[in-house]
Amino acid sequence: MVRMELIDDIPVFGQADDRTLNQIRDARAPPNVDYEVARLFEDVQEQRPYALEPVPEDLAAMASDPEWYNRSREWQEMQSDDAGELWFDGFEWWHARQMDSVYLRHGLIFTTWRLENEVHFRWSYSGREQVWCVPNGEIRVSVDHFSRAVDSFLDAVLAAMQKRVDEIGRMRWLRTDCSVNVEQLVAEQALRIKTLEQFKVRSPNTDWTSARVLFEVLREKVDEERGKT
Structure with a gap:
């Protein structure tokens, strides 16, 4: 659940006439976060x-195989810049399905990919401090389950933002230690709503024919190198 601090408790940042409010905070557990x-x-x-x-x-099947992925990465590191670009091009579609959270304390790397009616959700942790009960793992859920979970999070954050914007809009701005451009605040929130609506109906329309060609060339190069050892 995403919660907002009381308006009077939100710290300000900036100097002189450019002082404004900090960003959204998640008040479930300390330390609070905003950005x-x-x-x-x-x-x-x-x-x-x-x-x-x-x-x-x-x-x-090949991209999600950690052993083959690591072997291909080792191959890439031994190549010249031009040859090494093949690795990035071949895995472009796979890396587009990865999300890191290094901006969070003990952040994880997430990889999600869909096979028919299931979404595979993999996470990994490379930090030195062991804080996760299961630092590396993978689960599979239905497409419907995944969609509802993701949309529930996105809608909850957006609803919390909207509630705050509406609150400020109703009472106007009473604090004297900083300023807020209410009109701009409303416009930014409207843009967030529109942007999320667009993402919910967007499809990457990946060119799988081209992706397969690049991936096959990469596979041949990596396997050829392995045959030499």
Whole structure:
């Protein structure tokens, strides 16, 4: 659940006539966060279309294989810049389905890909301090379950933002230690609503034919190198 601090309790930042309010905070547990929640909201909404786009099973099987992925990465690191670009091009569609949260304390890397009516959700942690009970794992959920969970989070954050904007709009601005452009605040919120609506219907329309060609060339190069050792 996303909560907002009381308006009078929100700290200000900036100097002199440019003092304004800090961003959204998640008050469930200390330390509170502001930028991080807004960033997570943006990342999840951008990731949604890729996570829900079906991926060819043969490509997903190879890209999701940690052993082969790591071997291909090692190959890339041994190549010249031009040859190494093949790795980035070949995995472009896969990396588009990854989301890191390094801006959070002990952040994880998430990878999501859809096979038919299931979404695979994988997470990994590379930090030195062990804080997660399951630092690396993968689950599969139905497309409907995944969509509802993601949309529930996005809608909750947006609703909390809207409630705050409406509150400020009703009472106008009474604090004297900083200023807020109410008109701009309303316009920015309207843009957030429109943007989320667009992401909910967006499809990446990945060119799987081209992706497969690049991936096959990469696979041949990596396997060729392995044959030499």
